Amino acid sequence: MKRCAKCSQKAVVYLPHHRIALCKEHYIEWFERRVERTIREFRMFSKDDRVLVAVSGGKDSLSLWHALHRLGYQADGLYINLGIGEYSKLSEEKAKKFAQSLGRTLHVIRLKDVVEDIPTLKEMEKRPACSVCGNLKRYYMNKSAKELGFSVIATGHNLDDESATLMGNVLSWNLGYLQRQYPVLKEGNGFVKKVKPLCLITEKESALYALLSNIDFVEEECPYSVDASSIEYKLLLSQIEEKSPGTKLRFYLEFLRKIQPLLKREEKLELKPCSICGEPTSADVCTVCRLKQRLTLSEKGQGS
Amino acid sequence: MKLRVQYRGRELELEFEGDKVKAKDLLKAMNLSREYAFVVVNGEVVEEDFYIREGDQVRVINAISGGQG
Numbered sequence: 001m002k003r004c005a006k007c008s009q010k011a012v013v014y015l016p017h018h019r020i021a022l023c024k025e026h027y028i029e030w031f032e033r034r035v036e037r038t039i040r041e042f043r044m045f046s047k048d049d050r051v052l053v054a055v056s057g058g059k060d061s062l063s064l065w066h067a068l069h070r071l072g073y074q075a076d077g078l079y080i081n082l083g084i085g086e087y088s089k090l091s092e093e094k095a096k097k098f099a100q101s102l103g104r105t106l107h108v109i110r111l112k113d114v115v116e117d118i119p120t121l122k123e124m125e126k127r128p129a130c131s132v133c134g135n136l137k138r139y140y141m142n143k144s145a146k147e148l149g150f151s152v153i154a155t156g157h158n159l160d161d162e163s164a165t166l167m168g169n170v171l172s173w174n175l176g177y178l179q180r181q182y183p184v185l186k187e188g189n190g191f192v193k194k195v196k197p198l199c200l201i202t203e204k205e206s207a208l209y210a211l212l213s214n215i216d217f218v219e220e221e222c223p224y225s226v227d228a229s230s231i232e233y234k235l236l237l238s239q240i241e242e243k244s245p246g247t248k249l250r251f252y253l254e255f256l257r258k259i260q261p262l263l264k265r266e267e268k269l270e271l272k273p274c275s276i277c278g279e280p281t282s283a284d285v286c287t288v289c290r291l292k293q294r295l296t297l298s299e300k301g302q303g304s
Numbered sequence: 305m306k307l308r309v310q311y312r313g314r315e316l317e318l319e320f321e322g323d324k325v326k327a328k329d330l331l332k333a334m335n336l337s338r339e340y341a342f343v344v345v346n347g348e349v350v351e352e353d354f355y356i357r358e359g360d361q362v363r364v365i366n367a368i369s370g371g372q373g
Contacts, residue, residue, distance in 0.1 A: 090313075160340070160368070203340055203367040204367040206367065211349065221369060222369075234340070234368050238368075242337060242338070
């Protein structure tokens with residue numbers, strides 16, 4: 001039986017890449033300290049900032065919101081209902097219940113009310129559902145944060161998300177995405193500052209924190225993400241990690257330390273306000289407004 | 305022995321030889337790795353060598369999620 005490195009009580013968690021075993025109480029403390037250190041190290045925000053947490057009802061976003069609240073940050077939530085049947089119904093319920101337990105505000109947007117739900121868009125668009133969904137979520141997160149007066153948007157992206165994305169971007173040498181892959185995206189050009197305070201926390205660490213903090217999170221997977229390539233990359237990286245603990249963290253941190261500064265010098269993305277909605281875009285009309293235009297055309301087509 | 309396992313909002317029934325099974329063997333039977341999954345028995349996170357017995361309340365958490373954030 002492993003003992004907690006801090007108090008010698010029975011350990012419930014062993015973290016191979018940190019070579020540390022911890023009891024429940026000290027694991028929660030370790031997790032929150034790591035989040036706090038990440039926020040400071042990357043200069044994400046301070047206790048004076050109003051932070052909008054993008055909440056899905058899953059373990060990462062609820063763990064993030066919980067940790068920020070316990071660390072004394074002013075953090076409210078934004079839930080975007082994607083209109084994916086029971087999955088969306090359940091995740092909204094969990095997000096609302098969690099907000100109540102924290103005593104913080106949860107802002108809710110329904111995609112069906114502002115554009116269209118994901119199942120309908122999936123049928124209409126050639127892109128994968130995850131791409132359309134990610135695009136819409138980013139758009140409404142930014143728009144809502146500005147309208148509601150938040151200075152920072154925090155998302156629950158974790159180390160596994162970041163290292164899998166990095167792997168995908170490296171495999172196709174997608175320089176544009178690699179340039180923007182950083183845990184802090186500065187405000188400006190119509191964008192609110194966006195941060196990823198869980199970027200050094202693994203998915204398992206996040207799930208353990210949620211479980212040990214009695215957070216009721218959605219365990220079901222989004223039905224459209226089953227074949228997502230990110231899952232394949234995560235499984236491949238986990239095989240390497242099992243043989244060589246610390247690989248994921250090193251892959252991501254060394255990218256940030258050695259490669260990101262080189263790529264940033266090359267960054268020349270010019271943004272302007274969308275001629276329809278005013279949100280930032282590299283084209284005259286942003287992707288969401290173009291999507292709305294296609295929806296209107298297809299509705300007209302169906303009507304005629 | 306038969307084990308009822310709570311997994312991603314569903315209940316699975318798995319069968320093992322003998323009257324106990326180690327948590328790591330349960331993960332193996334479910335084709336999951338300890339890198340991203342763990343076992344909760346009667347509300348407690350357990351170590352890989354913990355023996356699960358028939359009648360225990362078992363939950364398996366698979367932390368991997370997909371999609372685009």
